[in-house]
Amino acid sequence: MTTIGIVHPGEMGSAVGAAARAGGARVIWASAGRGPATRKRADADGLEDVDTLARLARESEIILSVCPPANAPDVAREVAGTRFGGTFVDGNAIAPATTRTVGEIVAAGGARFVDGGIIGPPPRKAGDTRLYLSGSGAAAVAGCFKGTTLEAVVLDGPIGAASAIKMAYAAWTKGSQALLLAIRALAVHEGVDAALVAEWARSQPDATARSERAASANIKKAWRFVGEMDEIAATFAAAGLPDGFHEAAGEIYRRLAGWKDTTTPPSMAEVAKTLAP
């Protein structure tokens, strides 16, 4: 039985842990420094608390890092500090260059590094979510998720490939949603929103629904997307492409971050007012 450590069981990490358990692994986490929401999720998914990161590193063959993009290097440093000698998988939404840095950090601590990128929602039902993996050791990690709600896909590419597909994918989904929200805000600001929606109904039939969905589905998560937009912008810049799309998208999500704890999604007029007062 393979033991997999999850750092840390957020909404995504806990569901990934549950999938690994369904695949036959023992899945552990370390509660030290984590809050009650994390414990509640980990308990609900049957993850075993081993208290400390040191013990988690000692008992794991594989450690899977699932955290906000900005924290990924720190999480890697903490794990490297334990001299973890197994396989470290970074599953975060980070630029290929950031991934390579994370890989160097954990390799310096003695671990083997596998690049990962998760596309889709927390894997609660089959067909929704893919874990892309690249680098030597990817196939063994993929094996842990066989037959589970998380489909592992091994890419024929180096460290950085799994991060790159995640970046390219989110560049469209989250980038186009930020663009649509900015456009609706512009139209409201200029007094032509009703005319734009009427024109879209005739010639861009999906645009209005996409923009409404961007407001209703994403607004509470906007704060989380800011760091991811920074990573996408860095990915574009490293490839010699303009980083302005996602610098702008990051600014849109930054302005919407205050809706984090709203209980009802705001109207488009409220979103517009937040973006262009």
Added chain:
Amino acid sequence: MTTIGIVHPGEMGSAVGAAARAGGARVIWASAGRGPATRKRADADGLEDVDTLARLARESEIILSVCPPANAPDVAREVAGTRFGGTFVDGNAIAPATTRTVGEIVAAGGARFVDGGIIGPPPRKAGDTRLYLSGSGAAAVAGCFKGTTLEAVVLDGPIGAASAIKMAYAAWTKGSQALLLAIRALAVHEGVDAALVAEWARSQPDATARSERAASANIKKAWRFVGEMDEIAATFAAAGLPDGFHEAAGEIYRRLAGWKDTTTPPSMAEVAKTLAP
């Protein structure tokens, strides 16, 4: 019979002139300084050549400016120089602030100003294309296109409203297409394009087709979009919104400008190589 002057009969202007003729107007143009391609289009659409801008201004009740965005203020200045005293309609893809500048230029010359924005292809068949109009005098201009292939829509808004809806509309169509081309270029650059297309087939079923269409349908027009992206970026900035989306889109179209005279659309691999060598 109303006489309408078109400055100048490009692909769009000539088709708009043809629609105005179908609506019952006499439509004139001035060949001085124009090339043989313009003459060919104007002749084909039955527009009457009055040789000079001075004579065009003398004989027109309405002058309609249809030109590249960067030229709009110069065309307005030329018309203002004739002391034209009729109605000047700017139908170009320019920012509301640029439109207001154009309005001041032609008003100083003695003309009444109407703001216009054309959405859709050159109006060759009914239902494809709208001419949005705003400002006092808009209804009279709209009347010239009644029952033609160009549907005129009078907005209940000030000078700037018609330009604003055009900017908001193109911000999505041309902005999202530039974003998709940049994403495909990134994916090719990182060696994950096939994987991205496979993922899109499962979870973003329209993204691949949209990106292919952006390459095949737009590549010859990319050079023309650069100035329009500048105007959209200025529109966003004036509303207090981030201008990075369209600064980046302008850069994408600038890099693709060299495909202007291609006889066959390039492959996605060629587009990618142009964008991120």
